Amino acid sequence: MWLDPVRSYDLIGDVHGCAQTLEHLLSILGYSKRAGVWQHPTRQALFLGDLIDRGPYIRETLHIVHSMVEAGHAHCIMGNHEYYALAWNTPLTENGEQRFVREHSARHARLQRETLEQFAEHPYDWQDFNQWFLNLPLFIDAQRFRAVHACWDERLINTLRSRFPDGRVDTDFVRQSAISGSLADQTFNRLLRGVNLPLPYGMSQISQDGYQRSSFRTKFWHEDSAALTYGDVVFQPDALPEHIAQKPLPSQYLRHINNYDAQQPLLFVGHYWRQGQPSLIRPNLACLDYSAVNGGKLVAYRLGQEEQLLPSNFVWVDAQEKGS
Structure with a gap:
C-alpha cells in the first residue's frame, strides 16, 4: 500500500472494542469529530488491527475506524481477530458437507462471543464489516516504516506481494488457510x-485471558541466536515457570526466529499484550498493544520524519472500559 512519505501518522494499537477509550485517545491526539468522522487537519491514523472481540463497544469501534478509513483520515491493517471473523464466516464444502475455515468449536465461539452477541440484531451490518475485513491489507510497507499486526516475515511478505501486491487477499486465499501448512495458513499464522513455540514436556498454562495454552508467544526479532533459553525469547505477559525459563531452547526452534536487525526500517506491531509504561523494544521497533481491553492502556505512536523511534512520541490513555 502506498502512503504519502511526507505525511505524519498516528499508529494505534489493539482497540478490541474499547470505543470510549479510542475516542479519548483520538481527542488527545488532536482529532475532532466533524460530520460524524474523527479527523485531524494534517495527520492520519493507522490502526494495527484487532478492532473486535472481548470489548464492550465492538460495533461502535468498527463504525469509528471504518468511517475514518472510508473518508481518508485513517488506514487499518488486519489483525488475527479480523482474520478469525473472516475464517468463521467463510464456508468450505467437503464431501458434500458444509463446514467453515475456522471450526465452529466452543473454544472459538467463546473467543468471538462478545462480537457475535453485539451484532446479533445487526446481521447486515456484520456482513458489511466482514466484507471490509477482507479489504484490509495484511501489512503496510511505506519504505521508511512498516506495520504488521504481529510479525514481519520478509520471505512470506515477498511471496504474498507476488500475488497480492498491496497485501489485500481474497476469499480463495482465506479458504486455502484451512489447509494446514499451506502458504495461506503460514501467512495468516505468522x-x-x-x-508461537510449544511449551516443553507437554505442559500448558492458563493465560491472562482465561484460555489454556500449550504454546507461548515469542520474540521474532532476536539478533543473537546463540545459547538462547526459553526465557530469552518469551514475549507475553504470562511469565514462564522459572525451571522452564532457564531451559535451553531446542536448536530446531531457532530457525523460527527472524533477524529483524537494527538496520531495517521502522516497524510497528500490536498483538503482544505489553504492560507498564509504553517503551521501545529497539530504536526501530515498537509494539503498541498494551492490553487496553484488560484495563491497561490504549497506545499510539506519533510518527513524524524521525529516522529512529523516540520514546517521547508515545501517547496513551488508561482504558475507560474493560471487556467482560
Whole structure:
C-alpha cells in the first residue's frame, strides 16, 4: 500500500472494542469529530488491527475506524481477530458437507462471543464489516516504516506481494488457510499471530485471558541466536515457570526466529499484550498493544520524519472500559 512519505501518522494499537477509550485517545491526539468522522487537519491514523472481540463497544469501534478509513483520515491493517471473523464466516464444502475455515468449536465461539452477541440484531451490518475485513491489507510497507499486526516475515511478505501486491487477499486465499501448512495458513499464522513455540514436556498454562495454552508467544526479532533459553525469547505477559525459563531452547526452534536487525526500517506491531509504561523494544521497533481491553492502556505512536523511534512520541490513555 502506498502512503504519502511526507505525511505524519498516528499508529494505534489493539482497540478490541474499547470505543470510549479510542475516542479519548483520538481527542488527545488532536482529532475532532466533524460530520460524524474523527479527523485531524494534517495527520492520519493507522490502526494495527484487532478492532473486535472481548470489548464492550465492538460495533461502535468498527463504525469509528471504518468511517475514518472510508473518508481518508485513517488506514487499518488486519489483525488475527479480523482474520478469525473472516475464517468463521467463510464456508468450505467437503464431501458434500458444509463446514467453515475456522471450526465452529466452543473454544472459538467463546473467543468471538462478545462480537457475535453485539451484532446479533445487526446481521447486515456484520456482513458489511466482514466484507471490509477482507479489504484490509495484511501489512503496510511505506519504505521508511512498516506495520504488521504481529510479525514481519520478509520471505512470506515477498511471496504474498507476488500475488497480492498491496497485501489485500481474497476469499480463495482465506479458504486455502484451512489447509494446514499451506502458504495461506503460514501467512495468516505468522504475520497475524507471530511466532508461537510449544511449551516443553507437554505442559500448558492458563493465560491472562482465561484460555489454556500449550504454546507461548515469542520474540521474532532476536539478533543473537546463540545459547538462547526459553526465557530469552518469551514475549507475553504470562511469565514462564522459572525451571522452564532457564531451559535451553531446542536448536530446531531457532530457525523460527527472524533477524529483524537494527538496520531495517521502522516497524510497528500490536498483538503482544505489553504492560507498564509504553517503551521501545529497539530504536526501530515498537509494539503498541498494551492490553487496553484488560484495563491497561490504549497506545499510539506519533510518527513524524524521525529516522529512529523516540520514546517521547508515545501517547496513551488508561482504558475507560474493560471487556467482560
